[in-house]
Amino acid sequence: GAGVSQSPSNKVTEKGKDVELRCDPISGHTALYWYRQSLGQGLEFLIYFQGNSAPDKSGLPSDRFSAERTGGSVSTLTIQRTQQEDSAVYLCASSPGGTGYGYTFGSGTRLTVV
């Protein structure tokens, strides 16, 4: 597509439920990133994909968080047994891969855990 697409744009879930967030990167972009942004805060790195593999999962805050990418394209971030502190905007970005490239971000998914 023309840009990075994320869905849903908003998600309200009950504490303890599982949620799946989806990211469609720009076609041909091999690198895909997930970030989390809490209210009034900066961007917290979660995970990076190069193709279908995730060389760097160091940012995932707990084992309740997981992500996968299939076909070198769509990625899904899954949060199990959601907690209130998981409430944030989850941003996805993609790039052509390698260093020296800016990222293109999606508009994010605003997750609210009640």
Place this chain on the structure above:
Amino acid sequence: GESVGLHLPTLSVQEGDNSIINCAYSNSASDYFIWYKQESGKGPQFIIDIRSNMDKRQGQRVTVLLNKTVKHLSLQIAATQPGDSAVYFCAENRGSGGGADGLTFGKGTHLIIQP
């Protein structure tokens, strides 16, 4: 620790004035820097970038300055307009190859344009 930070959380300027947003970084190995603009309810949008072999780069109404000696990055916006109101993030790439840990972002400066 290694981090990218911003000096001021909020900057208020008069419409038509020039704005300067500052950023300090601590990793001398960083070789690529980017400024992003994030409007309310949207994802960050790329504004301008600069590589470590340069000290200045100009775009349309924006200029990025890099001072490697003091590890300082700044974004200058000329003749600010209401549409410039946003949060501005600086980011560094530490050149670790393939963006393995992604860009590291500062906390952001909220630019407010006064009429």
